[in-house]
Amino acid sequence: MWRAFLANLEKTFIEIKRYYFNSISGVATLLIFFYLLFFGVKAVGGPSISLSSTLDGIIVGYFMWIVFIFSFEGVAWGIIEEVQRGTLEQVFASPIAFEYQMLFRMVSEFLFNNVLLALPLMYLAAFTTGRKIGFDLATLLYLMIGGTVSALGIGMILGGIALIFKRISSFIQVVTFGSLSFTMFETRSLWHRLLPMSQASSMMRALAINNTKFYQFQFSDHVVLWLVAIGYLLIGFIVFRAFERRAMVVGSLSQY
Amino acid sequence: MIEVMDLVKLYPKRNSKEKIVAVDHVSFNVKNGEIFALLGPNGAGKTTTIKSIFGLIVPDSGEIKIKGFSVLKERSKALSQISAVLEGNRNLYWRMSVLENMRYFAGIRGKKLNKWNALEILESLGLKEKANQLVHSLSRGMQQKAAIAVCLACDTDVLLLDEPTLGLDVHSAVEFRSILRSLKEKGKTILLSTHDMNLVEAVADRVAIMNKGRIVVCEEKQKLIDVFTARAYKITLVCGEESKKRLKELGFNGWNENGNLIELQVNLTSSQRLYDLIDTFRSNNIEIESIEKEMVNFEKIFISYTRE
Numbered sequence: 001m002w003r004a005f006l007a008n009l010e011k012t013f014i015e016i017k018r019y020y021f022n023s024i025s026g027v028a029t030l031l032i033f034f035y036l037l038f039f040g041v042k043a044v045g046g047p048s049i050s051l052s053s054t055l056d057g058i059i060v061g062y063f064m065w066i067v068f069i070f071s072f073e074g075v076a077w078g079i080i081e082e083v084q085r086g087t088l089e090q091v092f093a094s095p096i097a098f099e100y101q102m103l104f105r106m107v108s109e110f111l112f113n114n115v116l117l118a119l120p121l122m123y124l125a126a127f128t129t130g131r132k133i134g135f136d137l138a139t140l141l142y143l144m145i146g147g148t149v150s151a152l153g154i155g156m157i158l159g160g161i162a163l164i165f166k167r168i169s170s171f172i173q174v175v176t177f178g179s180l181s182f183t184m185f186e187t188r189s190l191w192h193r194l195l196p197m198s199q200a201s202s203m204m205r206a207l208a209i210n211n212t213k214f215y216q217f218q219f220s221d222h223v224v225l226w227l228v229a230i231g232y233l234l235i236g237f238i239v240f241r242a243f244e245r246r247a248m249v250v251g252s253l254s255q256y
Numbered sequence: 257m258i259e260v261m262d263l264v265k266l267y268p269k270r271n272s273k274e275k276i277v278a279v280d281h282v283s284f285n286v287k288n289g290e291i292f293a294l295l296g297p298n299g300a301g302k303t304t305t306i307k308s309i310f311g312l313i314v315p316d317s318g319e320i321k322i323k324g325f326s327v328l329k330e331r332s333k334a335l336s337q338i339s340a341v342l343e344g345n346r347n348l349y350w351r352m353s354v355l356e357n358m359r360y361f362a363g364i365r366g367k368k369l370n371k372w373n374a375l376e377i378l379e380s381l382g383l384k385e386k387a388n389q390l391v392h393s394l395s396r397g398m399q400q401k402a403a404i405a406v407c408l409a410c411d412t413d414v415l416l417l418d419e420p421t422l423g424l425d426v427h428s429a430v431e432f433r434s435i436l437r438s439l440k441e442k443g444k445t446i447l448l449s450t451h452d453m454n455l456v457e458a459v460a461d462r463v464a465i466m467n468k469g470r471i472v473v474c475e476e477k478q479k480l481i482d483v484f485t486a487r488a489y490k491i492t493l494v495c496g497e498e499s500k501k502r503l504k505e506l507g508f509n510g511w512n513e514n515g516n517l518i519e520l521q522v523n524l525t526s527s528q529r530l531y532d533l534i535d536t537f538r539s540n541n542i543e544i545e546s547i548e549k550e551m552v553n554f555e556k557i558f559i560s561y562t563r564e
Contacts, residue, residue, distance in 0.1 A: 001366065003363050003366050003367065003368055004363060004364045004365070004366055006363060007359065007360050007362075007363020007364050008363075008364065010356075010359070010360070010363070011349075011352070011356075011360050014352055014356055015351070015352075018351050018352070019351070085349065085350070086347055087347055087348065087349060089307075089310075089312050089342055089347065090340070090342065090347040090361065091364060092311075092312060093310045093311055093312060093335055093340065094335065094364045094365050095331070095332040095333070095335040095336035095365055095366065096332070096364060096365065096366055097332070101364055245314070248312065248313055248314045249313075249314050250267065250268065251265075251267060251304065251307070251312075251313045253312055253313075
């Protein structure tokens with residue numbers, strides 16, 4: 001298992017390095033969208049309104065959303081790419097189950113895309129817009145991980161759908177924009193808190209606005225965060241397995 | 257090494273409740289250290305059989321075991337015994353180097369590949385100088401070798417090669433045969449699915465021919481060739497118009513004419529004997545100029561088993 005994880009980590013790094021133009025343009029796009037959003041809100045708010053906490057919230061909220069997108073899109077696009085390249089079957093025939101391979105890739109992408117890319121990018125974005133992010137980095141990482149685990153569950157479901165239907169880019173886009181609403185929900189009711197990524201985003205806002213540290217959250221907040229995270233991951237695994245089984249029965253693993 | 261027992265695979269027909277029988281009660285086994293060729297025309301069920309062995313397709317019924325482990329019930333143990341080259345060279349990451357591909361595919365199987373072992377494998381395939389070259393920049397033949405290198409990097413006793421010479425030029429195909437022979441010498445068991453009859457003739461120990469989802473023959477390659485060679489003759493006859501008419505009445509339809517000579521290709525069935533045929537010609541006043549034993553290539557054997 002450990003070797004399989006290292007292999008996926010190395011491959012993720014190699015691909016980021018080799019497809020450097022794609023990686024750089026991805027970063028540039030993220031920053032451009034962020035600036036559009038940030039200066040848009042500032043222009044609408046006008047100079048008379050005190051926006052300091054809102055602007056910090058925008059910075060954090062936007063990057064949290066990016067983190068989620070990276071997480072669940074990575075699986076689905078990964079499977080589509082594997083099918084197009086013709087490598088899916090080879091990965092599938094490993095004695096280590098395919099869902100674990102996907103999980104290892106998602107963790108690798110989390111490390112490279114989120115921890116090494118999105119996080120520094122967030123500080124860069126704050127710096128270039130004259131903001132200062134002074135909140136606790138450990139809490140930020142903790143919430144990023146908690147939120148990402150539930151996003152991975154969504155990713156597994158999308159990956160399973162991709163195994164059967166192959167071309168699901170439109171559906172991925174719908175889920176991507178839909179996920180924006182999950183990160184915006186006020187988690188007043190339990191139902192809202194049970195939506196994927198919702199609880200993590202809510203706690204993230206508390207961090208951004210009040211600088212709440214992870215040990216200052218209520219116990220129930222942590223319970224919901226991890227129940228939702230593990231719950232969605234489990235559902236993701238189960239759904240993925242069902243689609244995987246279906247693809248193997250109809251023999252459609254490598255068809256595109 | 258590989259046991260396929262009573263394998264059945266049905267695919268649903270599009271927009272219908274009917275099912276297509278892709279593999280129909282197929283059974284065979286591949287022995288330790290042999291090169292076993294699985295042949296068949298397009299749509300015969302070879303690829304479905306190969307993919308079922310590699311755990312990529314779930315059969316409707318039957319059992320597949322690799323070194324005693326059931327692919328269906330002990331998937332992980334069974335798959336750790338086997339590695340494959342599927343669909344020629346498409347199973348590689350083209351923007352990664354040969355060495356990176358080897359390391360990755362060994363890694364996802366939980367195996368550590370040190371650089372020296374990797375270079376040794378590449379050297380045995382004549383690919384050492386290309387170790388750090390990206391796969392997309394290699395020639396087709398080199399890519400095929402790289403796919404084999406990845407397969408060997410997984411360090412399994414059983415190799416499954418699906419159309420390994422697809423698209424290779426003559427030189428590369430010839431070189432590929434010697435690679436397969438050297439793998440066999442190293443004790444690897446190889447299951448080969450191919451349309452390349454020259455490859456089968458050159459390297460296979462045993463052959464199974466599939467047609468319409470069924471195995472129509474499973475035999476040692478040499479035995480098949482011997483049987484066909486023993487029964488195939490080229491008979492040259494001296495013939496006039498009257499004799500041609502009689503030949504047609506006797507059921508002979510196709511022949512080559514050369515002046516007053518006729519060349520007949522004859523494949524005797526198991527119940528026919530050459531002497532009986534000679535008697536038939538004699539009693540019909542057809543003069544025999546010469547009789548030669550025909551050289552049989554594997555293509556002819558294949559066609560005779562898969563002819564409609």
